[in-house]
Amino acid sequence: MTPVRWGVLSAGRIATNKVIPGMLKSHMLTVSGIAARDLSRAQLAASRLGIEEVYGSYEAMLADPEIEAIYNPLPNHLHVPMTLAAVRAGKHVLCEKPMALRASELDVLRPYADRVHIWEAFMVRFHPQWIDAREQIRRGAIGDLRFMQVGFSYFNDDPSDIRNRADIGGGATYDIGCYAVFAGRRFFDSNPQRAIATMDRDSAFGTDRCTSGLLDFAGGRQLAFSVSTQAARYQRVLLAGTRGRIEIEIPFNAPQDGACRYGLDDCSSLDGSSTRFTVLPVAGQYQLQAEAFSHAVRHQQPSEAALDDAQWNIRTIEALFSSAQTGRFEVV
Structure with missing residues (x-):
């Protein structure tokens, strides 16, 4: 073309x-x-x-x-x-x-x-590890997907960094919490019905520097996540089903010039030794x-489908911010 x-x-x-x-x-x-x-x-x-x-x-x-x-x-x-x-x-x-x-x-x-x-x-959404893991779930490789856990963090206390400016949309939830929300919607293939969250704010910046949330996707399906802009560098996506689990090791910043892998565990052993790893070739997600x-x-x-998708993510983030103030579940 x-x-x-x-x-x-x-x-x-x-x-x-x-x-x-x-x-x-x-x-x-x-x-x-x-x-x-x-x-x-x-x-x-x-x-x-x-x-x-x-x-x-x-x-x-x-x-x-x-x-x-x-x-x-x-x-x-x-x-x-x-x-x-x-x-x-x-x-x-x-x-x-x-x-x-x-x-x-x-x-x-x-x-x-x-x-x-x-x-x-x-x-x-375009990286092979996400596409492959999603297809494994759809094929029933881990049974029915019951819950997800997402962790994503990095340390940045630079006052000049735009991610630390509350007045222009800085903070952990907007910057990386949006990935956790997107992951839940992507792997559950649906939108959450309600959300609850707790947030710790930086006293100088006014941004949320650590946020944990729970999203209810109905039918007993749940996503729990924690994101932080002032914690050690870390990221994982865990997908737990009725017959096994999938863990994506570097879900968000996958290497652009090296292979990556995810693990599929039938959970026959609690120490993870029953995990089978799939190594994927180099892929540049950008x-x-x-x-x-x-x-x-x-x-x-x-x-309008793409805007609908974006709007659901923001609606969920709004519910998380609202919940952090009210202390209760908020409808998405």
């Missing part, structure tokens, strides 16, 4: 260190331009990554008729405003998670959802995500 011409809003770290390098490995697209409010940062990134066009403003990129698709990795509070500006300009948009800070904010994008593709950038989006641009009709 004719490669899709992409533009990137921002020369931030997630874009320049992870997403763009993955995109550049694909023959299905070209990263044609990068924009930043600080022109020198955009020029530096473009020079390092071999990007042709540099824009000194987001608006200049959106006005370029040659740009077909936009990757939006801006701070959380700018996700909806700049995605809206992009779709109004006729661009398809892949927007970083969380797509919004409130579910209702996404309503402004709905008039454009049948004209252009608007996706939330959960790259993990490249796979960009290729899936580019394929959709060329071959699929846009629809």
Whole structure:
């Protein structure tokens, strides 16, 4: 197919260190331009990554008729405003998670959802380990999936980091709790009905630095998770069924240049020695995500389904924040 011409809003770290390098490995697209409010940062990134066009403003990129698709990795509070500006300009948009800070904010994008593709950038859905594990569950390899446990943490107490700014959507729940919610929805193949959470907030930043939650998916199915921005680096997804379990060792930051594995345990031994590991070949989830989006641009009709998916994730996050205040289960 004719490669899709992409533009990137921002020369931030997630874009320049992870997403763009993955995109550049694909023959299905070209990263044609990068924009930043600080022109020198955009020029530096473009020079390092071999990007042709540099824009000194987001608006200049959106006005370029040659740009077909936009990757939006801006701070959380700018996700909806700049995605809206992009779709109004006729661009398809892949927007970083969380797509919004409130579910209702996404309503402004709905008039454009049948004209252009608007996706939330959960790259993990395209990684073979997630696809394989999900297929194992669907085939009944561990029986009926009963509960999930998700842990995800890193340590960051830098006051200048946007993830530590409460006024623009920082904190553990927005940044990495969204992955736990997405994992539950992905592997249970349904949406939670209610949620309860407890949060510990940083006294200086005002952000939630440690959040634990429980999501009720009905039918006895539950997801328990803990996420933290001030704990040792760790991540796991455990999927427990009636006849076994699956554990994904590096579920969210899978290595881009090395193999990864997940374990399937029939639980005949409590020490884990009955676990059979599946080793998967090298796979770049950012490249796979960009290729899936580019394929959709060329071959699929846009629809509201992607916005529905994003809205469910944000609705669940809103319920968690509400529960942390009320101390009780909240309806999603």
